[in-house]
Structure formats: structure tokens, C-alpha cells
Amino acid sequence: MLIVAEREIANLMTQEAAFDAVEKVFAAMAAGDARNFPVVREAIGHEDALYGFKGGFDRAGLALGLKAGGYWPNNLEKRGLINHQSTIFLFDPDTGKVRSMVGGNLLTALRTAAASAVSISHLARADARVLGMVGAGHQATFQLRAALKQRSFDKVIGWNLHPEMLPNLEAVATQAGLPFEAVELDGMVAADVIISITSSFDAILSADQVSPGTHIACMGTDTKGKQELDPRILAGAAVFTDEVAQSVALGEAQHAVARGLIKPSDITQLGAVINGTHEGRSSDDQITLFDGTGVGLQDLAVAAAVVDLAVEAGVAIEVDF
Missing domain, CATH: 3.40.50.720 (NAD(P)-binding Rossmann-like Domain)
Structure with missing residues (x-):
């Protein structure tokens, strides 16, 4: 399994790469080649937190997985952490084995920004x-x-x-x-x-x-x-x-x-x-x-892209899982 730590994301993922990944997965969704799974989102009854899962499968890009995480509103004040916390997991669609674990905090902000940018590009x-x-x-x-x-x-x-x-x-x-x-x-x-x-x-x-x-x-x-x-x-x-x-x-x-x-x-x-x-x-x-x-497919698309970039840069951590 490959791990791409949160600390590496800023040096790997560009706005252009995020835009390209999100645009491609939107196209795959509309063509019927990618599907989001039902979202789970729950208040956990602790720290006023919301926790959930977003996942899906992009058959065109062969990205299968989920993002786990949510919103902890007390993080910044109590711990100096950002309130949104998430991790993305990618699996091999041929075997079901876990392929990679990727820090999802910065990627969430980048994919959300990329989605609006794609809409501006095509509609403004x-x-x-x-x-x-x-x-x-x-x-x-x-x-x-x-x-x-x-x-x-x-x-x-x-x-x-x-x-x-x-x-x-x-x-x-x-x-x-x-x-x-x-x-x-x-x-x-x-x-x-x-x-x-x-x-x-x-x-x-x-x-x-x-x-x-x-x-x-x-x-x-x-x-x-x-x-x-x-x-x-x-x-x-x-x-x-x-x-x-x-x-x-x-x-x-x-x-x-x-x-x-x-x-x-x-x-x-x-x-x-x-x-x-x-x-x-x-x-x-x-x-x-x-x-x-x-949607979960946005997260999977940018995570798959950043894993490739991390391998190319030599910063992906390989573990025997």
C-alpha cells in the first residue's frame, strides 16, 4: 500500500492537475462511466462533529474508493487544527486490495475549488x-x-x-x-x-x-x-x-x-x-x-492523480499491509 502524507500534498497537487482530474470525472459521470455511492453523514454525538463517507467507482479512470472524514467545529479553537478533517482510501478495482491512503484535507479544498473553476470555464x-x-x-x-x-x-x-x-x-x-x-x-x-x-x-x-x-x-x-x-x-x-x-x-x-x-x-x-x-x-x-x-468521485479523482505524482516525485511511502 502506498501512503501519501498530508504534508506532501501542497508540493504535489497543482490547480491545473486538480482541474483536469475533476473535469474528467464529471465527463465520466455524465457518460455513465462513473458512479457515486450513497453518502453516509452522521452527527456522532461527540465534539459536535459530523462524520461520514463518500465513495464511488470511476470505470473510465479505474478509481475505486472512499473519503472518510467530516467537520469538527472545535478543532481550530481547542487544538489549532483545521475543522475539516478527512482521509481518502483507494482500492484496486480488479482485486479489492487497498492500493493507497492519501491525506484528504488540502485535496478537499483543491477539488472543491477545481469544481467551481470547471463550471466557470464551461458556463461563464x-x-x-x-x-x-x-x-x-x-x-x-x-x-x-x-x-x-x-x-x-x-x-x-x-x-x-x-x-x-x-x-x-x-x-x-x-x-x-x-x-x-x-x-x-x-x-x-x-x-x-x-x-x-x-x-x-x-x-x-x-x-x-x-x-x-x-x-x-x-x-x-x-x-x-x-x-x-x-x-x-x-x-x-x-x-x-x-x-x-x-x-x-x-x-x-x-x-x-x-x-x-x-x-x-x-x-x-x-x-x-x-x-x-x-x-x-x-x-x-x-x-x-x-x-x-x-461528490466522492471528485475526491477519488484528485487522490489518484496525487498518488501518481507522489510516486514520480519519490515521496510515496510504501508499506506492507
Whole structure:
């Protein structure tokens, strides 16, 4: 068995490699060559933690496995650790033997950012210039870095419930040579692309704060009850997702479907656009929305890629298991 330690991931996995891995697995899902298994997600009754498993099998990429982990909200304050903790396990699809164990913390942030970047690449207007960020937490900086590579943006605007965190975004924008402006939510009407990445359970962005032609990557809603957007936004948008069933069950679409504003059949897998079986954006004034719920196959794809990189770099640890 090969082990790729968490400490090695930053030196191995690039944004480009993560983008490529996620784009390929989205395409495989839409083609019917990859399948996610049912998600297990439970409150364990200790440390207010949520723990679960996401897994699947990509027959095209021969990636079989699972990610185990979750959210420990007291980690940062009590232990100086990040709150999200996870490990990815890959198995040989021919024999069932364990193939590798990979640190999943940084990979989770990179694959989530790659997913929204893939959606921007395929759905945002070619002339998008203003990037709006709703949320400024740990994952927001990863989202921003990945998004900036997808279009020739000339400005970043941002909002966060706690404005003192906005310098996190400003630092990334400055490093990219772009001006940054803190705005109220009404200021998001100036954005051509909006990424929402919060842990909210109440709608933050309203329909009148989104301009025609905007692409929205909604990346924070991944649990039943969570919500970042006014459901009317989805009713007026072309809605895409990683996996339709998960989008309806625990993604942003759960609220619009529950209110009868959209039907599951109104939601399209992003992989269909990648494969060319769906046109994607149909006009410059159409609002497009990606409901990024985070599927296990994304984790397996980036983990498989990083194992190959670790072997090439000579940093994979081999153990007799």
C-alpha cells in the first residue's frame, strides 16, 4: 500500500492537475462511466462533529474508493487544527486490495475549488470581467485562486458576514495584480461571476442582487438545510450540478425543488456540457448556476492523480499491509 502524507500534498497537487482530474470525472459521470455511492453523514454525538463517507467507482479512470472524514467545529479553537478533517482510501478495482491512503484535507479544498473553476470555464460568459465572492473563510481563497485562471478578470469584489475576514480575499487579488473592493450584497449586481462559499442555513443572496448573464457557482450548500441563495435565483437560471440526485437531496436545489420552483428534470449534469451533449449557456443574458454539492468521485479523482505524482516525485511511502 502506498501512503501519501498530508504534508506532501501542497508540493504535489497543482490547480491545473486538480482541474483536469475533476473535469474528467464529471465527463465520466455524465457518460455513465462513473458512479457515486450513497453518502453516509452522521452527527456522532461527540465534539459536535459530523462524520461520514463518500465513495464511488470511476470505470473510465479505474478509481475505486472512499473519503472518510467530516467537520469538527472545535478543532481550530481547542487544538489549532483545521475543522475539516478527512482521509481518502483507494482500492484496486480488479482485486479489492487497498492500493493507497492519501491525506484528504488540502485535496478537499483543491477539488472543491477545481469544481467551481470547471463550471466557470464551461458556463461563464467569455467576456466576464468582475468576479464576486460571497464568503471569505478557509476555502474561499482556494476558490478565488482557481477561478482567476478561468477568465481575464480585472476586478474582485467580496462580501462576508464578518467583514474582518475580507483581507483574506484581498491578499489573493493583490497577489494576482487585481483591485479588490469590499461591497454590500447589493453590490454583487456588478459581478459577472459569483462564487458563494459559506456554511449558511439561510439565504444570503437575493434574486435582485444578481444581474442577467451572471454565472453563479454555489459551493457551500452540501447538507440538508443549508442554503446560500434565494430559491427564485434557481427558478430564473439554467441550473447545472455535479450529480442531480445529490443536488436535490442536499444541495442548493433542495429549496427550489421543495417549493416547486424547479423540478429535478430541470437540472443538468455539468459533465454533459463538458462532453458536448448539452449546449450549456444559451445566451449572454442567461443566468447560469452550478450547484456544487461535492461528490466522492471528485475526491477519488484528485487522490489518484496525487498518488501518481507522489510516486514520480519519490515521496510515496510504501508499506506492507
